[in-house]
């Protein structure tokens with residue numbers, strides 16, 4: 238069984254996230270998603286609309302996702318790859334190059350981001366729409 242791993246906040250889930258998760262799953266048979274905790278989001282400088290528990294519930298309902306684990310630190314990836322016997326690590330290409338060190342332990346694949354959508358954009362457009 239070929240196991241794939243990716244990480245993210247996955248707040249206000251949108252088709253960019255789904256495109257990433259679908260393509261990640263296509264690279265193997267089992268997809269593990271490390272979802273950023275609320276505390277780690279603060280470290281990343283992000284404040285998600287949905288809590289960790291809510292984002293976890295939503296991700297676990299996605300057909301491409303087989304397992305969700307918490308992401309607490311930048312440093313846990315090597316341990317996660319080893320603990321979960323990961324064959325392929327996948328991220329959107331906004332992260333291109335940032336995780337190449339993992340190629341010692343598994344394949345590293347950066348997939349093109351879906352253009353024209355982001356959680357930040359959703360928040361901005363909703364804010365503008367509500368301000369009239």
Ligand code: C2G
Nearest residue numbers: 244245246247248253254257328329330350351354
């Ligand atoms: N993504 C995408 N296209 C978009 C938006 C996001 O392909 N239009 C991808 C990102 O590249 C990432 C995944 O969807 O691979 C999750 O995006 P975020 O929730 O924004 O994740 P991020 O904050 O980048 O967290 O340790 C890694 C970090 O936790 C990644």
